[in-house]
Amino acid sequence: MHDIRAIRDNPQAFDAALARRGLPEASPFVLAVDDSRRAAIRSSELAQAELNGLSKKAGAAKAAGDQPGFDAIREDIAGRKAQIAELSARARDEDARLRDYLMGIPNLPLEDVPTGSDEQDNVEIRRWGTPRRFDFDPLEHFDIAAVRSGMDFETAARLSGARFVVLKGAVARLHRALAQFMLDLHTEQHGLTEMITPVLVRQEAMQGTGQLPKFAEDSYQTTNGWWLIPTSEVTLTNTVAGEILDETALPIRMTAHTQCFRSEAGSAGKDTAGMLRQHQFEKVEMVSITTPDTSLAEHGRMTRCAEAVLERLGLPYRTVVLCTGDMGFGARKTHDIEVWLPGQNAFREISSVSVCGDFQARRMNARYRPAGGKPDFVHTLNGSGLAVGRCLIAVLENGQQADGSVTLPEALHPYLRGNARLGADGRLE
Numbered sequence: 001m002h003d004i005r006a007i008r009d010n011p012q013a014f015d016a017a018l019a020r021r022g023l024p025e026a027s028p029f030v031l032a033v034d035d036s037r038r039a040a041i042r043s044s045e046l047a048q049a050e051l052n053g054l055s056k057k058a059g060a061a062k063a064a065g066d067q068p069g070f071d072a073i074r075e076d077i078a079g080r081k082a083q084i085a086e087l088s089a090r091a092r093d094e095d096a097r098l099r100d101y102l103m104g105i106p107n108l109p110l111e112d113v114p115t116g117s118d119e120q121d122n123v124e125i126r127r128w129g130t131p132r133r134f135d136f137d138p139l140e141h142f143d144i145a146a147v148r149s150g151m152d153f154e155t156a157a158r159l160s161g162a163r164f165v166v167l168k169g170a171v172a173r174l175h176r177a178l179a180q181f182m183l184d185l186h187t188e189q190h191g192l193t194e195m196i197t198p199v200l201v202r203q204e205a206m207q208g209t210g211q212l213p214k215f216a217e218d219s220y221q222t223t224n225g226w227w228l229i230p231t232s233e234v235t236l237t238n239t240v241a242g243e244i245l246d247e248t249a250l251p252i253r254m255t256a257h258t259q260c261f262r263s264e265a266g267s268a269g270k271d272t273a274g275m276l277r278q279h280q281f282e283k284v285e286m287v288s289i290t291t292p293d294t295s296l297a298e299h300g301r302m303t304r305c306a307e308a309v310l311e312r313l314g315l316p317y318r319t320v321v322l323c324t325g326d327m328g329f330g331a332r333k334t335h336d337i338e339v340w341l342p343g344q345n346a347f348r349e350i351s352s353v354s355v356c357g358d359f360q361a362r363r364m365n366a367r368y369r370p371a372g373g374k375p376d377f378v379h380t381l382n383g384s385g386l387a388v389g390r391c392l393i394a395v396l397e398n399g400q401q402a403d404g405s406v407t408l409p410e411a412l413h414p415y416l417r418g419n420a421r422l423g424a425d426g427r428l429e
Contacts, residue, residue, distance in 0.1 A: 001102050001362040004034055017108035020115050020324040026105055033101065037094035044087035051080045103207070104214050106329045107359040113333050116323025122336070123323070128307065129316030131340045132398060140343035141396045142274040145404025147171060149426040151275065162272070163264060163279045170428045171392075174408070175282070177415035178395070179257045179388045182284040182309055186385055190305045192255040192286060197235035199259050200226040205238045208364035210330035217265045228261035233382040236287035241364035244375050245289070250368060251298060252289040255385060257282065275389050276348070282388040288381040291368065292358070295379035299355040302383045303335045306351040309386050313409040315394050316340040318347050332357045335383075339390070343397040350390045353383030396422075 007014045011027035018026055055077065114123045142151055150171025156164035167175055186192040206212040206227050211219055211234065220228040229235060236254045245252075260283050271277035286305060290298045303319065310317045322334040331354035338347035358377035361367070367375040399407040404424035413420055419428035 001099070001359065002105060002108075003358075003362065004030070004098070004102070007031065008034065014108070018105070020109055020113075021106060021327075022117060022325050023106070026101075030098065030101065033094055033098045037091055037098055040087050040091035040094055044084055044091055047080055047084045047087060051077060051084065100213070103363070106327075107332050107356060109324045109327060109331075110333045110355075113327070114321060114323045115325075117325040118323075119326050121323035122320045122326055124318055124320045125335075127316070127318040128311060129314070129340070131316050131342065134342065136402045138342035138345075138397060138400060140274055140341075141393045143343075144396055144400050144406060145424045146400075146406045146422040146426055147396055153275075160279075163277065165275045165278065170422055170426055173416065173428065174395070174412070174422065175388060175392050177412050178391050179282060179284060180415050181312075181412060182385060182388070182391075183255065183257055185309060185312065186255045186284070186286065186305060190253075190308070192253045192305075195232075195236060195239075195254050195256040197232055197239075197256050197258065199229050199232075199235075199261070201229055201234055201238070203227065205234050205241070208238050208241050209234050209360050210363065214329065218263055220261050220263060229258065230262045231260050231283055231382075231384075232256040232258040232285040233287055236285060237289075237360060237380050237382065238364060240289055240366040240378065243366055245366075245368040245378065247291065247368050247370050250289060250291050250378070251294065254287045255284060257284045257388075274393070276393060278389065284385045284388060286353075286383045286385040289366070290379045290381065291370075292376070292379050295355050295357065295381060298379075298381055299333065299335070299353065302381055302385075303337070303353045306337050306353055306383055306385045309391070310337070310339060310350070310394075312411045313391070313395060314411075315391075315398055315409075317350070322352075328352065328354060330354070330356045330359050332359070337386075339394045341394060341397050342400075348390070350394065351384035351386050354381065356380045356382070 007027055007030055011031060015025035015027050114121060116122070141147055150168045152166040152168060156166045183194055187194050200222065203212060203225065206219065211230060219230050222228070236256055240252070260281050262279060264277060264279060286302055288298050288302060307317065307319065317337055317339045320336050320338065322336055327334050334352055334354040336349050337351040339350040341348050357379055360380045361377040366378050368378050369375050395409060396406055399409070401407060406422040408416065408420055408422060416428055421429050423429045
């Protein structure tokens with residue numbers, strides 16, 4: 001959420017930043033509601049001060065035995081109390097209206113984020129690895145012989161409908177191995193603390209990280225009001241909601257492997273084949289909580305953590321900076337990491353690493369206390385480290401062989417009891 005004081009101080013800069021996202025100006029409405037709210041508060045405070053004065057006069061009149069004067073003042077006090085209640089209610093209503101409006105405005109991009117309207121305007125900053133040259137036409141993951149028996153979309157469709165999959169046998173084992181490998185790398189090499197968090201959360205948690213109220217249709221809600229998390233960014237980031245942390249406790253670096261749930265609203269017709277875009281999937285998430293002066297450096301560090309997963313697996317990738325029109329709602333700057341999928345002959349997003357500044361912290365009221373200073377809002381960051389299903393796709397497509405088998409990355413061999421291949425018959429060998 002945005003700092004109303006910053007908008008008051010420089011509404012032109014606020015609107016200019018929104019314009020870079022392709023959005024209309026918002027400051028005139030924000031400031032009008034803010035003025036109305038502040039006027040109601042001032043009137044309420046003035047009326048309360050006058051009421052306090054009348055109360056003293058009433059006491060003096062009663063002490064002097066002036067019953068008519070006392071009765072008149074008491075009648076005036078009753079009217080003032082009703083007026084104060086009305087003004088206070090109006091101030092609360094305007095405060096709620098301002099908060100609701102601000103909750104729907106996305107974060108402002110950093111100055112070095114490229115201005116653009118969509119993914120065509122994203123800027124590549126580096127590549128790693130060279131896509132393999134095949135002496136046959138590479139297949140998409142679901143058509144590889146070694147995969148067919150372990151990736152069952154028909155049974156999943158009978159159970160749950162479209163955009164679900166049942167993984168079986170060696171393919172399920174490989175999926176589990178990838179998640180374990182990612183967790184071990186992040187905890188043992190990158191210094192993240194492993195967490196196990198709920199996948200059902202209250203509305204306040206979804207609001208804190210920006211999924212609500214604007215993107216309710218993108219998530220699933222249970223009949224008793226819980227929400228299924230779209231990513232453990234929600235739970236990990238909200239572990240500091242309402243807290244005032246000591247500066248010495250920062251940075252806090254966390255990771256979690258969870259089920260994730262997304263309705264994929266607005267994605268009809270996109271990536272319907274295979275398991276690239278699912279309603280239920282697994283992800284190893286990374287979240288960092290930092291001080292304001294270290295968040296940009298942390299953004300670079302987190303990006304390298306995600307890239308390291310692909311490098312250990314020998315998967316070619318490229319890293320891009322998202323333009324203003326392609327960034328997520330809560331981000332100030334985002335690096336997308338795109339892995340090479342030979343079956344599609346394209347790079348596809350496998351991780352987004354974002355720095356959010358104090359945008360989420362204000363929504364969650366998450367602060368820290370600098371040494372000798374007043375509490376200030378923390379900065380939050382989040383990123384995939386990685387999406388497990390998409391990583392599985394990349395391993396299968398990049399390792400496929402002409403005979404229908406798949407050669408598996410060496411980094412996974414210890415997690416597969418030394419097995420190095422997925423045979424064309426779907427067995428580990």
